[in-house]
Amino acid sequence: MHTHADARSSHERLATGLGWFSLALGAAEIAAPRTLARLIGIPDDPRLLSVLRAFGAREIASGVGLLAQPGHPGWAWSRVGGDAIDLAFLGSAANEESSDRQRVALAALAVAGVAALDLFCARGLQDQAPSPELPRDADLHDVSVERSITVNRPIEEVYGFWKGYANLPRFMRHLESVETLGEQYTRWTAKGPAGLTLSWDAETIVDRENEWIAWRSLDNADVDNRGSVRFQQAPAGRGTEVRVHLQYSPPAGRLGRGLAWIFGEEPGQQIHEDLRRFKQLMETGEVPLSEGFGLWRPAQPAQDVDDLATLAGVAPDLVGTSARLEGGHA
Amino acid sequence: MKAACWHGRHDIQVEDVPDPQILNPRDAIIRITSTAICGSDLHLYNGFIPSMKKGDILGHEFMGEVVETGTGVANLRKGDRVVVPFPIACGHCEPCTRELYSLCENSNPNAWMGEQLWGYAPCGIFGYSHMMGGYPGGQAQYARVPFADVGPLKVPDELTDEQVLFLSDIFPTGFMAAEACGIKGGDVVAVWGCGPVGQFAIKSAYMLGASKVIAIDRFPYRLRIAAEQAGALTINYEETSVHEALREMTAGRGPDHCIDAVGLEGHAPGIKGAYDKAKTMMMLETDRPVALREAIMNCRSGGTISVAGVYGGFIDKFPMGAIVNRALTIKSGQTHVHRYMRPLLERIRSGQIDPTFIITHRLKLDEVADGYHTFLKKEDECLKVVMTP
DSSP states (O other): OOOOGGGSOHHHHHHHHHHHHHHHHHHHHHHOHHHHHHHHTOOOOHHHHHHHHHHHHHHHHHHHHHHHOTTOHHHHHHHHHHHHHHHHHHHHHTTSTTOOHHHHHHHHHHHHHHHHHHHHHHHHHHHSOOOOSOOOGGGOOOEEEEEEEEESSOHHHHHHHHTTSTTGGGTSTTEEEEEEEETTEEEEEEEOGGGOEEEEEEEEEEEETTTEEEEEEOTTOSSEEEEEEEEEEOGGGOOEEEEEEEEEEOOSSHHHHHHHHHHOSOHHHHHHHHHHHHHHHHHHSSOOOOTTOTTTSOSSOOSOHHHHHHHHTOOGGGSSTTOOOTTSOO | OEEEEEOSTTOEEEEEOOOOOOOSTTOEEEEEEEEEEOHHHHHHHTTOSSSOOTTOBOOOEEEEEEEEEOTTOOSOOTTOEEEEOSEEOOSOSHHHHTTOGGGOSSSOTTHHHHHHHHSSOOOEEBTSOTTTTOBOOSSBSEEEETTTTTSOEEOOTTSOHHHHGGGGTHHHHHHHHHHTTOOOTTOEEEEEOOSHHHHHHHHHHHHTTOSEEEEEESOHHHHHHHHHTTOOEEEETTTSOHHHHHHHHTTTSOOSEEEEOSOTBOOOSHHHHHHHHHHHHTTSOSOBOHHHHHHHHHSOTTOEEEEOSOOOSOOSSOOHHHHHHTTOEEEOOSOOHHHHHHHHHHHHHTTSOOGGGGOOEEEEGGGHHHHHHHHHHTGGGOOOEEEEO
């Protein structure tokens, strides 16, 4: 991996340390559960040994995860969860007749110590502000995301809102515009970090009324991506089921990294949020804003309404007294 | 404007904050004329509800006068006097069209937080944490009301603020808890907790046909109000064995339905109470379900457990065996206030109930910190604090 030690936070370094610790402990649990059982003072009967082996597998999974993605709090949280299970296990093992209570207590103390480190690490990683910088080339990988939502509107209306793509920037966070160039060609423009603008041309490859729209970037586009959305009547008058599938392969270099930034570390969650705004817009005619969006600011009236809208991923034309209502239902 | 802001456990301050403004077409701005402290606000005050941020404006029981409307609000005009329901509901999603307003799928901009904790997210609620939408609350001089074409109820001039204010939450909440029991003629209903919601649950159970309502609490003045104002039989759980008393009062049958109007910060004498206190302190459970357990254990077989009290997270030692083997039904939910406002307004107007009987303290918004303290400590026989800005 091309990483520079100085670019990593202390929490990430701790995460790497914990990753190696996980691997070592996991290996011991799988390879030598009997020795380990004696060390921590529990009887080496087959039932407990198989539990230890299972714990070993879990440790190795956490360890590999931590080493591969030391900046990702999820792996550190997986260790915190594992610690809780270990403590519960030690607690019940202590009640076994042939347990060495003193050794079990020492082991529990050790686990509790590591648990504190894990918690510190996980919290620290979580609190790290999302990086405004582009991801590294080494972190680029193909992404394929599928998400769905049910919208309580007739299928014709839901399909009509997607057709032509012009409404997409109203609910897709980083999309700035989609212009129609000709019969089936469109130009997509998205905003990346630090003034970076990405643009690519796409062609519509499927457009079946009230059923299916699919598009892909043109061969000469710098960014290879494609998407589709399928519409289906939900059962018994529940509206329309919408299934979105997006794929992209970021090329190495600034453009690909920009695209990876736009989709974020959790592209699935981002599409989920986009689709939520889409549903809000269709069903209520607006994307409701709250002053306390996320945990970034207190729930107090906002003076900086534009910032609030940006934070919430809401298009400027949907905010304020003169907000445009057409397109959605109100 | 002035607003009551949360700054941490037992720390509420009145601050000058910007006036609210219209952010969405379906918003309205309300100049608040009356606002109340809810029992569920005490969970925020005690720091039990996650995702609060310093500076959050509290309050979800409020009413006032419309001063501004967005372009999408056609049914309200400047000067209209309205009561605002505490859940924010869009009126158009599938749950809203089924009158399950507190399950609105569109009103919570922070839905992802609820999805993390509960699987799916509920509606937004005024002044009740970021997980519930991060909306500023109504313990303030003004409030922005989203989806104002669906929520606020215009109230007639002949009724005072104090008569209609509780349509915003606690009267519908007590009523929905009683309604959920499916009371049939002759049924006996037991209500845990004689706070404001408990008092309205008692009254509502009688209105819906209960032959007898038994109220359980530990504060003599609350039991006295339940007996004198709401007509309940009473049990003080610090003096009497609840199980035995309920058995005797129902000739061995047990109450047909049990309402938990206590929620996540229940108290119990002795070891039962200490157990949950210890577990919550060690973060091994988040809520203390003392009243809920007792309601389940005391309900007649085949009966209903109706939970109006707020629970936020995870509980321990839940008597599932009693529920399965004795065919108990659990009903719950944040109140679908919109559904009840009109019919309950009619009951007030026709004189079937005068909700002002619960008010014990009338304060100015500036005294909000005292209000929370007095309400929490049950000082000065406090049952309900109403404030004017």
